[in-house]
Amino acid sequence: MSVVTRAWAETMRRLQRECNSFQQPGSSKSISHKFAVAGVHLGYCRPADAQAILAAVPGVFALEPSTVANEPAVLTLSPALNRDSPAARTAAVMGVMQALRRSNTMEALAGWRDELFAVAPEYGGPVYFEIERAAASLLGVSQFGTHLNGYVRTGASGNPAQDLKMWVSRRSLTKPTWPGKLDNLCAGGLPSGMSPHENMRKECSEEASVPAELSGRCVAVGTVSYTSELSRGIFPECQFVYDLELPESFQPVSADGEVGEFYLWDVPTILHSISTPEFKPNCALVFLDFFIRHGILTPDSTPLYPELVSGLHYSGPLARD
Amino acid sequence: MSVVTRAWAETMRRLQRECNSFQQPGSSKSISHKFAVAGVHLGYCRPADAQAILAAVPGVFALEPSTVANEPAVLTLSPALNRDSPAARTAAVMGVMQALRRSNTMEALAGWRDELFAVAPEYGGPVYFEIERAAASLLGVSQFGTHLNGYVRTGASGNPAQDLKMWVSRRSLTKPTWPGKLDNLCAGGLPSGMSPHENMRKECSEEASVPAELSGRCVAVGTVSYTSELSRGIFPECQFVYDLELPESFQPVSADGEVGEFYLWDVPTILHSISTPEFKPNCALVFLDFFIRHGILTPDSTPLYPELVSGLHYSGPLARD
Numbered sequence: 001m002s003v004v005t006r007a008w009a010e011t012m013r014r015l016q017r018e019c020n021s022f023q024q025p026g027s028s029k030s031i032s033h034k035f036a037v038a039g040v041h042l043g044y045c046r047p048a049d050a051q052a053i054l055a056a057v058p059g060v061f062a063l064e065p066s067t068v069a070n071e072p073a074v075l076t077l078s079p080a081l082n083r084d085s086p087a088a089r090t091a092a093v094m095g096v097m098q099a100l101r102r103s104n105t106m107e108a109l110a111g112w113r114d115e116l117f118a119v120a121p122e123y124g125g126p127v128y129f130e131i132e133r134a135a136a137s138l139l140g141v142s143q144f145g146t147h148l149n150g151y152v153r154t155g156a157s158g159n160p161a162q163d164l165k166m167w168v169s170r171r172s173l174t175k176p177t178w179p180g181k182l183d184n185l186c187a188g189g190l191p192s193g194m195s196p197h198e199n200m201r202k203e204c205s206e207e208a209s210v211p212a213e214l215s216g217r218c219v220a221v222g223t224v225s226y227t228s229e230l231s232r233g234i235f236p237e238c239q240f241v242y243d244l245e246l247p248e249s250f251q252p253v254s255a256d257g258e259v260g261e262f263y264l265w266d267v268p269t270i271l272h273s274i275s276t277p278e279f280k281p282n283c284a285l286v287f288l289d290f291f292i293r294h295g296i297l298t299p300d301s302t303p304l305y306p307e308l309v310s311g312l313h314y315s316g317p318l319a320r321d
Numbered sequence: 322m323s324v325v326t327r328a329w330a331e332t333m334r335r336l337q338r339e340c341n342s343f344q345q346p347g348s349s350k351s352i353s354h355k356f357a358v359a360g361v362h363l364g365y366c367r368p369a370d371a372q373a374i375l376a377a378v379p380g381v382f383a384l385e386p387s388t389v390a391n392e393p394a395v396l397t398l399s400p401a402l403n404r405d406s407p408a409a410r411t412a413a414v415m416g417v418m419q420a421l422r423r424s425n426t427m428e429a430l431a432g433w434r435d436e437l438f439a440v441a442p443e444y445g446g447p448v449y450f451e452i453e454r455a456a457a458s459l460l461g462v463s464q465f466g467t468h469l470n471g472y473v474r475t476g477a478s479g480n481p482a483q484d485l486k487m488w489v490s491r492r493s494l495t496k497p498t499w500p501g502k503l504d505n506l507c508a509g510g511l512p513s514g515m516s517p518h519e520n521m522r523k524e525c526s527e528e529a530s531v532p533a534e535l536s537g538r539c540v541a542v543g544t545v546s547y548t549s550e551l552s553r554g555i556f557p558e559c560q561f562v563y564d565l566e567l568p569e570s571f572q573p574v575s576a577d578g579e580v581g582e583f584y585l586w587d588v589p590t591i592l593h594s595i596s597t598p599e600f601k602p603n604c605a606l607v608f609l610d611f612f613i614r615h616g617i618l619t620p621d622s623t624p625l626y627p628e629l630v631s632g633l634h635y636s637g638p639l640a641r642d
Contacts, residue, residue, distance in 0.1 A: 123626065123627045124626070144627075195620075196620040198621075220613075220618075220620060221613070221615075222614060295540035295541045298517075299516075299544075300518045300519075304443065305561075306443075306444045307444075310546055310634045313630060
């Protein structure tokens, strides 16, 4: 695989560090407030965002001293809400975010989607409250999503680098985030209350018109996780990854207009392409993970192989171990 | 998969933390000396081990102040060796380790194997020197190995949890480490100068008499990595993982006496078994990784799924990012 040089591997490692930018020197991590509910650490909030949140609707959020010496104060819910029900917390936080949205001062909230994400101390754990998807990055709470590797076996040489093609999509130019970038065949954030497999099948249908009898064969194969800091906030993200073998006759069609074009590319083309700025960075990592799991990249032939594998699975800033 | 309960997932997470014991509270990490050559951080050395190493043969190792405030002194090679060739460093370090071995005071060196591991700032990078395998944990340098998931497809229901069986081996009672514990079909440390695929095929032949025409089909599928602290020292380990589908007619036979028995078990039996102390802990993690990659464990049905995935891929104490 002549594409996989030392320079290529270093580019992919840079991309992993870019996806993990909140963990890199120069990020806001050291000056950010931890966000906690009832003493449980759930996220991070940058100082300017915290000031805006505290000022938007008084009495919902509060700052309290950290129990760790020299750490910034902890952003929390006001004592009454800390003891209140998840529904009451959801309503109070929603009030703050709607006030901030009306003020038109927060870049993150320009992408308001009317879609709720669950806020919990761990995936599948008790939901402390729900938050508008676009607001999650202001509190730096964990976000989950589902991504699909759609592939076609085009030969039987026994060499997966020759026998496979994979579907790549180009995001619509009208999408609020990453317009025009290359992406996985289907992907989407995980709404509160929906299971990953159910969400994957929904995205298959909406984004690529994959019929139900095919999308039911999506195989869960792991995660790709990282914590980015963007101008819009802090994104501790975990993507549930699925593989789906598609027949050569299948042709994806966008049902919801979120995809501009689809391409069926061979492995060398994708290996080259994921190392360029044409790709949405986290989607490039999902392809990298596929190539590693399927023996297309091997430790015998891939510089920095151990670093590239562990760089796909960052446990994130909220890991408590 | 009724075996996969919340309690099972918590047991597997505890096992991951046990494998990453050097990263847990109460480990020697905060009091250990970093080990560096020519200013490049390569490992960790506990204070008592450092005293023994410095005293064994004067003039080979040295302590120098850390450039980071309040950090323990850095263990390094003496200035002449820092500028010398890899071969000269190998000989000097070997002299120290042989002197320590003769003194019979270091538990780690009781397992002396006459097998050299490469010491490098990253896998595949320039080799700074080579070290006896049993001595690597005294300097806490990265160790690499290869592990094989040997599986058999026994049905075609489309449900991998029903269609698969996997080979499990029981280590010989005479092995110096982990005698009698359950293990992968084949596994072994990666000697200096050998490629992972070459080493995997060698272990296939030695440990299970897998013929070359079968072992040539081993597929590289990623890594499992962690950093343990044991009484014998510090083990930042990265295991290159391979999958191999075997015909039902294949029966493994130990060629080198390192394996006591082999078992072909169904998935529920292995899922239960890896959560018990019967298994060598890192081998349990290699099975866990297989079940995640093959869709046998899914985020819809497995508590702590994101934590269990990232817990398999710890970037280790030497990660420089």
